[in-house]
Amino acid sequence: MISWIFIIKFWVLSSSYSIPEIYSGVKIRMFARTSFKHAVVEGFQPLIHHRRYATAASLNQTEVAKFAAMADSWWDMEGPFKPLHAMNPARLTFIRSTLCRHFGKDPFSARPFEGLKFVDVGCGGGILSEPLARMGASVTGIDVVEKNITIARLHADLDPVASSIEYRCTTAENLVEEQIKFDAVIALEVIEHVSAPAEFCKSLSALTVSNGATVISTVNRSMRAYASTIVAAEYILQWLPKGTHQWSSFITPEELVLTLQRASISVEEMAGFDFDPLTGQWSITDDIGVQYIAFGIRNG
Numbered sequence: 001m002i003s004w005i006f007i008i009k010f011w012v013l014s015s016s017y018s019i020p021e022i023y024s025g026v027k028i029r030m031f032a033r034t035s036f037k038h039a040v041v042e043g044f045q046p047l048i049h050h051r052r053y054a055t056a057a058s059l060n061q062t063e064v065a066k067f068a069a070m071a072d073s074w075w076d077m078e079g080p081f082k083p084l085h086a087m088n089p090a091r092l093t094f095i096r097s098t099l100c101r102h103f104g105k106d107p108f109s110a111r112p113f114e115g116l117k118f119v120d121v122g123c124g125g126g127i128l129s130e131p132l133a134r135m136g137a138s139v140t141g142i143d144v145v146e147k148n149i150t151i152a153r154l155h156a157d158l159d160p161v162a163s164s165i166e167y168r169c170t171t172a173e174n175l176v177e178e179q180i181k182f183d184a185v186i187a188l189e190v191i192e193h194v195s196a197p198a199e200f201c202k203s204l205s206a207l208t209v210s211n212g213a214t215v216i217s218t219v220n221r222s223m224r225a226y227a228s229t230i231v232a233a234e235y236i237l238q239w240l241p242k243g244t245h246q247w248s249s250f251i252t253p254e255e256l257v258l259t260l261q262r263a264s265i266s267v268e269e270m271a272g273f274d275f276d277p278l279t280g281q282w283s284i285t286d287d288i289g290v291q292y293i294a295f296g297i298r299n300g
């Protein structure tokens with residue numbers, strides 16, 4: 001394991017990146033251990049009921065099958081979604097600060113999003129929907145994987161505030177057809193898994209009220225992203241199943257800004273995520289070269 005980490009380091013080094021960048025690109029599991037474990041999923045099994053998967057044009061069925069297999073271990077902090085659990089505070093920091101500024105809310109109040117309607121597209125097990133609901137937002141969480149939705153709903157029901165979340169197994173396109181609109185549309189780590197990113201952005205835009213907000217996070221198509229998300233996270237550290245990411249479907253920040261512009265969303269702010277191997281925590285950084293998040297406003 002250690003020798004592999006050094007090999008990646010030297011590989012990244014030899015492509016002439018500075019020392020701090022090496023650590024932002026390569027996530028090192030040995031420093032990231034948390035002793036805390038969630039055992040909720042096991043207890044849910046008898047309650048899982050069956051519904052049909054939603055289908056839509058921009059949906060890649062191969063991707064859906066892949067994630068359905070992973071959904072069970074969602075709320076296991078030591079499970080395959082450990083990297084998402086670890087990233088969540090940094091993602092929430094960005095969302096809280098940009099959305100509070102945009103909607104003129106006090107970021108230090110307990111429920112700053114009171115009175116706002118949010119949709120969490122690709123909500124998975126509800127890792128983002130739950131804290132947004134606790135911050136006062138009226139949240140709809142959607143995911144195309146029924147298992148994800150089932151786990152999310154069961155987990156939210158454990159908490160009276162989170163139980164107000166409306167979870168639905170559907171797609172952004174279907175919500176557009178229903179003509180539902182939200183003050184903020186949030187799609188984290190989803191766009192790299194859809195087969196038609198431009199269409200997907202248009203759907204997100206159609207779901208957003210005029211002058212509403214859109215937040216998207218994804219991975220840049222850079223060598224550093226290849227080293228960290230595919231070689232390190234999938235193959236060496238095995239944080240994620242092999243094949244989770246297709247490097248060719250990653251989107252550069254430049255492309256995302258253009259794609260959103262064409263969907264009438266102007267990107268106002270972007271940030272990158274930086275992993276600190278000493279604390280095992282992620283933080284917000286100016287470096288958008290690997291994992292990044294964008295906040296935009298729906299024009300007109």
Ligand SMILES: *[C@@H]1O[C@H](CO)[C@@H](O)[C@H](O)[C@H]1NC(C)=O
Pocket residue numbers: 063064067068071081084122123124125143144145148189190193
């Ligand atoms: C199901 O949950 C996983 C875990 O976050 C998520 O990455 C995936 O996007 C979800 N499935 C789909 C196809 O949205």
Ligand SMILES: *[C@@H]1O[C@H](CO)[C@@H](O)[C@H](O)[C@H]1NC(C)=O
Pocket residue numbers: 060061062063195246
């Ligand atoms: C769907 O995803 C799989 C694996 O990620 C890929 O091989 C396939 O080409 C994709 N299909 C479409 C229609 O994009």
Ligand SMILES: *[C@@H]1O[C@H](CO)[C@@H](O)[C@H](O)[C@H]1NC(C)=O
Pocket residue numbers: 220221222223252253288289290
């Ligand atoms: C994203 O990756 C592309 C392709 O490697 C690179 O040209 C670009 O500079 C990167 N963007 C940022 C902001 O680092």
